[in-house]
Amino acid sequence: MEKYSADQDQLLKTFRNACHVFVFTGAGVSRESGLPTFRDLDGEWRQYDPMTFATMEGFLQNPAMVWNMYRSRQKQIAEAQPNPAHITLARMEEHYPEFLLATQNVDDLHERAGSRRMVKIHGDVGQIRCIDCGEIYDAREFELPDEFDENTLPKCPDCSALCRPNIVWFGEYVPQEPLMAAVNAACTCDLMLIIGTSGEVSNGYGLAEYALGHGAKIVEVNPSEGALTHYAHFWVPEPAGIALPRIWEMC
Numbered sequence: 596m597e598k599y600s601a602d603q604d605q606l607l608k609t610f611r612n613a614c615h616v617f618v619f620t621g622a623g624v625s626r627e628s629g630l631p632t633f634r635d636l637d638g639e640w641r642q643y644d645p646m647t648f649a650t651m652e653g654f655l656q657n658p659a660m661v662w663n664m665y666r667s668r669q670k671q672i673a674e675a676q677p678n679p680a681h682i683t684l685a686r687m688e689e690h691y692p693e694f695l696l697a698t699q700n701v702d703d704l705h706e707r708a709g710s711r712r713m714v715k716i717h718g719d720v721g722q723i724r725c726i727d728c729g730e731i732y733d734a735r736e737f738e739l740p741d742e743f744d745e746n747t748l749p750k751c752p753d754c755s756a757l758c759r760p761n762i763v764w765f766g767e768y769v770p771q772e773p774l775m776a777a778v779n780a781a782c783t784c785d786l787m788l789i790i791g792t793s794g795e796v797s798n799g800y801g802l803a804e805y806a807l808g809h810g811a812k813i814v815e816v817n818p819s820e821g822a823l824t825h826y827a828h829f830w831v832p833e834p835a836g837i838a839l840p841r842i843w844e845m846c
């Protein structure tokens with residue numbers, strides 16, 4: 596592994612020579628926009644037990660309480676703005692012929708920055724899903740109250756069952772379709788970017804190993820060392836909102 600400062604030319608060459616780029620982003624990118632993640636349990640979230648608001652069991656015990664927490668989360672996200680890392684990734688997408696961004700983040704900051712060729716592997720806080728038939732809806736199709744009670748919980752228009760936030764909770768599998776898209780991109784890319792994630796989710800290791808197996812270069816942008824850093828050919832130990840625009844400017 597080469598430190599960024601040690602060989603900037605090689606790093607820039609890696610970006611310039613790439614045709615097929617796969618980007619894997621995580622909580623760090625959202626955090627730079629002021630959004631703590633569910634798993635960070637920062638601030639107001641710390642008072643809640645994740646087993647209550649991030650498991651199916653907790654949801655079924657008190658759906659109104661869980662929905663109220665997600666409503667406040669949706670409002671936080673609506674007030675947050677994409678940062679220079681989100682914006683630079685959207686510009687990269689326009690440049691490279693083959694490109695996929697797979698994010699673990701459940702907010703919509705990548706989309707609002709302009710990313711289109713992307714998948715969300717941990718769900719989307721802007722979507723709701725029927726717990727019975729599994730149908731997924733855009734939350735904006737529902738008139739969700741600011742404060743839920745037992746009578747105002749969102750119900751499936753198709754089957755009338757209770758709906759839940761479309762987020763991967765603890766103990767749940769990630770959805771197959773976005774995961775397979777990420778695996779395919781990792782298996783065929785020539786540059787994998789790991790941005791703002793420690794990679795400590797099970798699929799993080801697999802994605803990095805698929806990319807290495809295909810002969811891709813791996814660049815990690817992360818202020819602190821994570822579980823995937825040892826896979827990286829280049830590690831840029833800085834916040835993505837600072838490092839990515841500077842690197843892309845020089846490319």
Ligand SMILES: [Zn+2]
Nearest residue numbers: 725728751754
């Ligand atoms: Zn349904």
